[in-house]
Amino acid sequence: MRALQCLYKHLPRINCPSRPLPVVQLLVGRNYSACRNHVTPFSRRPLSPKSHRNYHTGNSSVIHHEDSTIYALSTAPGKAAIAVIRISGPACLQIYQSLCPLKPLPKPRHATLRRLYTPHLPPSPSTVLDSGALILHFPSPHTVTGEDILELHIHGGPAIIRAVLAAIPQCLPPSATLHPPPRIRYAEPGEFTRRAFTNNRLTLPQIEALGDTLSATTEQQRQLSVRGTTSSLAARYESWRRLLLLARGELEALIDFSEDQHFDESPVELCASVAGQIRRLKRQIEAHRANAVRGELLRSGIGVALLGAPNAGKSSLLNRIVGREAAIVAAEAGTTRDVVEVGVDLGGWLVRLGDMAGLRRAGLAGGDGLGGGEGLVGAVEEEGIKRAKQRALESDVLIVVQDASKDIDPEVKATARECVDLGINVVVAINKVDKLSNATASEARWKETIQSALDVPSDRVFFISCRNAITSDANSSDSDPGNVQSFLQGLISTFKSMTSALIPDSESTDDIPDASIWQESLGATERQRVLLSECLDHLEAFLTAVGAADISHHEPRPLAQDPLWEGKLAPETAEENAEMDIDIVIAAESLRAAADSMARITGRGEAGDVEEVLGVVFEK
Template sequence: MEGVVKPQDSSNTQTCMRANSPRLLRWALPIRPSCSKIVTSIPSFAESQHQHRSWAGSFAARAPHAAPQKVRGFSSSARRRFMLDGDSTIYALSTAPGRAAIAVVRVSGPACSSIYSALCPGKPLPKPRFATLRTLYDPSYPPSSNTILDAGALVLYFPGPKTVTGEDVLELHVHGGPAIIKAVLNAIAFTSQTDAVVRYAEPGEFTRRAFMNDRLGLPQIEALGDTLSADTEQQRRLAVRGASDALLKRYEAWRQTLLYARGELEALIDFSEDQHFDESTEELVASVAGQVRSLVVQIGFHVQNASKGELLRNGIRVALLGAPNAGKSSLLNRVVGKEAAIVSTEEGTTRDIVDVGVDIGGWYCKLGDMAGIRAEASVSGKVVIGAVEKEGIRRARERALESDVVVVVVSLEHDGSDVRLCVEPEVLDAVNDCVEAGKCLVVAVNKCDKLPAEDWGASLPPTLVERVHELFPAVSADRVFAISCNDAQRAALSVSNRQKRVQPDPGNIQTFLRGLISTFEQIASPLGADGDEHGSYDKSYWEDSLGVTHRQSSNLQKCLDHLHDFLSQTTTNDSEHSIPVPNHASAFADLDVDIVTAAEHLRFAADMLTKITGKGESGDVEDVLGVVFEK
């Protein structure tokens, strides 16, 4: 029938379209979109994907030695390996190795029921998702009291596909003695002598099967690693956000947006000469460019929030910057609760950087004590510091510029009968360098116990507040704290000696830590959460973007680059409106190359999103055809 694409011709058409640019759609599809028979003869995207999966699965079953085919949107060598090994059953110890009260052995694959029958002869398969107490026997011998592996094991059976791997899963909760674990694993390996392929799982293979069977997406798998390595409350919350499928669905929605945008442009390219569109060419291109601009804003926020999420995932780097004997090491010891750094009245005690990881109110921090910054020579020109301390000062400046938060520790010193704020000029120079680098600054005024009792409280006297503001104008008043490490140490000693505690917050150390936590919340707050002028998204939408990993962020940045290239092709330099594209075919032909290139930029951008999720391809012919014929 004229104008109908036959099934046997579809493979050739797909090959031609993949091997050539979208401009060649015109000769690859010698049909008119106005023909109503086309719509009924070509399946929709969902139908075509379903047929493609069914065909590929049956083909693999009949001819496992044949070339790999795309199944469920995957086209990598991992898909081929999974198809060839899909009938095997894997098992492994799911809990940590070693002696424990309980150990969990997990089995996944079609041979779960036969493995259960071998270990528990004569017992029916447990009710799905219900724990059942069973006695496990050695399958190499007839069941008897001498062949018992574990007399009290809990057995759970999960029939697929709604399981963690998408396959039948059997879990054996046995006693955690090393001998019992080894005996149970050897017993499962013995069942491999049957017709079924049973083998020990490779590292990460359970997760890989969950991914191949669409039970977990790549963003969720990355969050699973964060879940297992989370040490603090903020890391746990970040991992929980990423464990949901919110980011996966978001990336797929963005990919679909680019797919439809690209389909509109390709329909414009191939059918503009003989097909009437409801919109003019200029309006259609402007509409696509508007969608892309909106997407650029969202992806840009996600890229920026990814760096904030790294603060939660890898820890916030905090540097203690100040002059010798200002109290940096004492403050470090009070925060971490142990003598992590040497404290001495001798100047230059700390030479190298002392980094200590600490959990501050659920935030993981890398607190760094550094060498005190002071002048290299006196007024007379005499050298007062050695080469080692000089190198320590250089490292201290460098560490401050690499940190996320810089705590400037200054001290109060007696000047006769008065108490003055002691700040070295070299410290001010280092602080100014941090201000120019855009670092977040916090000022801790130490040795406030030298103030009169009436002036020593939760905050500094007004005169000292003004002086701090003159020296550090870039630091807001809510980030200036009065502390006394001496009072805090004396209180700690009195508690250890079982004496009555005098103050609820000795030395204002807890007040300082609460202010530090408030600073962490400010620098790690996701962009867009305080008010999104580009869309109606709530705060949780942007909080989920904190879970964007470094791999996802790098691909999102590449996606942004391609989208910017697209906008440069379709918009003017001095306005946000689309370029004036003529609406007649003869004039449009002159700008055809630009539009084709712009469509390719959309394809490249969608490919970057595909690398994040591991599913689908922006260049799938079925996807593009579905959009073209819908338009």
């Protein structure tokens, strides 16, 4: 300690925008990560302008980048009735005055009709850019970017669009008195959204949901993206980050002040209390991550594979599902050789259907590759069978199409059983029931056979006839010819159960947040899921480090069994044994890494901000 005091006299204080902190105070407190966020010659990096401002005014401050004004065409290029040009930045007023000379600025958020003229030229019919444009002015800070915004709703002709876009950067007078003069430039891809995030108008989860909104093609994708546009998902991430920060503050206080201050709890009891909170948080994050995987099925589509023997009716069923002749149907076995992929909106779910080669055991492999006889599998069909099996194992839902008049092929049975063991949802469609003489008895026999062979519940076994669905008369009284619609409803029910939100079990009602948060967790992106997994790894490391805090599993350590305690007084209680085994420094570092992973989801940067951590520490 004396050496550190001497060092303290000769080292300068670290420059912190809100409060100076001595280097030695940080070293004594072992808060090494805090040093990274200060400006010194020894720092890894200086504080960014955003960090400087946030130390003083918090996260609600508005930050303008380079004081530049950006503009871009917000609607799709090409011919249209209307095109929208969006302008954001401090020069919006000057741009308006140049395009609409001698006209007053419109009332905020009121559409006003104006005629646009070429900048720096007297208004005349020859200098008109657009004879009638709607102008909207949105003053800062209550805008999507947090800056002044000007929107020009002009006629959508390509020539008019080019003329107005070319005129905007010329709006500032050459003899601008501002030093440096404002910049007007075309926006980079995503720059409007980036400014909205920087100025705290949108969170990263909201921005990612906005991308899903623009790319949504099905009803389920639309609902998923709409749920993600609220701020509650980001608020949940922030509450978890804050909880990790508070837990870390508990351990930091124990590290820094355990010798100087009196604590009501022993180190073991304190670690056990923090570990209990972390276990509850871990269960919530695990459920959130599982819902993110389910939401990805809605976003990217559910992979469905049709598996069966040759001529079982896979291609016919595919054509009935998509409503067109997407696959060739023929009486010849082995017609489908490669995987036929078709995307379809099925009841609001995006589905990627795959029709594949029929599975059969290879007889004489080789020949002319055309499968010319019974039991003869050529080289091409053999490769198709190999791809069919691989596609089945990679699918989310497997539809086993079985000919009702034949027994289950051993290859089909083995592949389907392997999919069941992997946890893939398997649905069985018994086709060609029109050939059965006694339908009721045959259906009961088939359900029993499927249950014993594939362990598929009876409510996922459907009896259909693609032939009846094709040949049915449009004026027929049968509303569901061939029971294909009933099969599709059962398939949609399977999709719904696969993509519904999971709600974690909890020991008490206090641990269960609003149930709607679990629905919104379906909108978590792949990036968020990866960071959640990283956070869970650090939480597991923390629980491992403080595992000794459970003193109920410790017994007093006899003196003779531990040579390290030779000649010393051995601990006589289980609590003392546990205290010796706990590495609080590693546990605190695990919490810091976990909070950092959570912070990167919302874009708040590193979680080890010294002011936040020290605030928690000194409160304790």
